[in-house]
Amino acid sequence: MIAIGLEGSANKLGVGIMLHPKDGSPAQILSNIRHTYVPPPGEGFLPKDTAQHHRAWFVKLVKQSLKDSGVRVEDVDCICYTKGPGMGGPLQSVAVGARMLSLLWGKPLVGVNHCVGHIEMGRQVTGASNPIVLYVSGGNTQVIAYSSHRYRIFGETLDIAVGNCLDRFARVLGISNDPAPGYNIEQLAKKGAQLVEIPYAVKGMDCSFSGILGHIETLANSLGLNGVSGGACDDAAQNDLDGNSQSNGKSKITQADLCFSLQETIYAMLVEITERAMAHVGSKDVLIVGGVASNERLQEMMGIMARDRGGNVFATDERYSIDNGIMIAQAGLMAYKQGFRTELEDATCTQRFRTDDVFVTWRD
Structure with a gap:
């Protein structure tokens, strides 16, 4: 199974592609790229400016990620995106992009909790059980x-x-x-x-x-x-x-x-x-x-x-510690394998999405 992960809850826009072999062998990271909005010294990143950055770079990063991984659109099983928590404007930009890809490619969506994405990627990379x-x-x-x-x-x-x-x-x-x-x-x-x-x-x-x-x-x-x-x-x-x-x-x-x-x-x-x-x-x-x-x-x-x-x-x-798309692909693919889907009309975002709100079906 192959998932593309889309992350954009703050100033980093990330796109990653993850492969989970059906034979149960270790997962493979096929692509993991990101682009960061960097404001001038002494200033923070504002939601409006960050959202504009994500909209400007979204298609570029998706195309580059597919090229780097060698994956064809028809090979992708699901599109995973950050549903929350995070900054409203940037989250919304990525959610719109994810819905666009879902309609364009005819692929199911999986909304992912940003915090759970970090945890599952950490467990995957380090082997901590x-x-x-x-x-x-x-x-x-x-x-x-x-x-x-x-x-x-x-x-x-x-x-x-x-x-x-x-x-x-x-x-x-x-x-x-x-x-x-x-x-x-x-x-x-x-x-x-x-x-x-x-x-x-x-x-x-x-x-x-x-x-x-x-x-x-x-x-x-x-x-x-x-x-x-x-x-x-x-x-x-x-x-x-x-x-x-x-x-x-x-x-x-x-x-x-x-x-x-x-x-x-x-x-x-x-x-x-x-x-x-x-x-x-x-x-x-x-x-x-x-x-x-x-x-x-x-x-x-x-x-x-x-x-x-x-x-x-x-x-x-x-x-993998800094916000990235591959962590969203990892957590999303684990939920997808358990039958979880996010319908198009529910593919929204929320700034407040608690870590303990997620029902973790993929763990014993």
């Missing part, structure tokens, strides 16, 4: 465990997602959005030398990041470490961000120190709630999925905790 899942991205932060055909949410963010926290702080510093603001924060954090105390907000199994963001943003502004000219760094500052520092009376705090402190604090929070979920269900393994999952420091901290508990941490590289 039944781990605790930490799902961290620009729009979502959840600790998840599987039970009785549902992915149960044990803890989540109470306000903004961890990825959104990182992205918005990158805007404060005027850091480039290319290739991703979170990635640039990570590179700066590696140069940080001192840990600045900032709030730590864990509430039971849940986390809160908006207060942390507000505190460190105020700190950056008071030290003169925010981006100049309304958020955009000049060339010298952009080339050597950690060189821009101000004295606090005792030692100099740099942008790199703030990035380091932010990462250490929020990732410690994530490790804490993940370990609590592991203790509750008796699991030793952790699977990290979502765009933030590719962060090396988060993987390192989670790995230390998991090893102390006699377990392992599983994570994928940026090909």
Whole structure:
């Protein structure tokens, strides 16, 4: 069986083609391409502009994906698309594109939960059978465990997602959005030398990041470490961000120190709630999925905790952790094989589509 997956819940438009051999041998990734809308430094991506980007690139990526995979239209069994959660405009653009292909090619549709797509792709690539899942991205932060055909949410963010926290702080510093603001924060954090105390907000199994963001943003502004000219760094500052520092009376705090402190604090929070979920269900393994999952420091901290508990941490590289079409094809094809279909009149999208709303028929 062959499925084409269409992802566009945020600023990345992805198209992937997945083959599930009928003899039960391992699945094959035939194509996995994407194109990212990158706004100027100091700015986030707006739904309207992102939706326009997806409409402009949709047909190009579908054609390129078919060409790269060598798959003919008549070979495709189903068209899988992201139904939600995500940003309304971008989701709608991809849903319209999916309906267009369904009518044009005469193929059935499968609406896929974006979060479940991340989980199933992570399980497929790493081989993790039944781990605790930490799902961290620009729009979502959840600790998840599987039970009785549902992915149960044990803890989540109470306000903004961890990825959104990182992205918005990158805007404060005027850091480039290319290739991703979170990635640039990570590179700066590696140069940080001192840990600045900032709030730590864990509430039971849940986390809160908006207060942390507000505190460190105020700190950056008071030290003169925010981006100049309304958020955009000049060339010298952009080339050597950690060189821009101000004295606090005792030692100099740099942008790199703030990035380091932010990462250490929020990732410690994530490790804490993940370990609590592991203790509750008796699991030793952790699977990290979502765009933030590719962060090396988060993987390192989670790995230390998991090893102390006699377990392992599983994570994928940026090909599969960052939003992509192949994860939608993977999850959609698993549902399709169980008889799930999305009728054309129901092939809509929703910004709020909870992970635990999905009935996972393909797992025991």
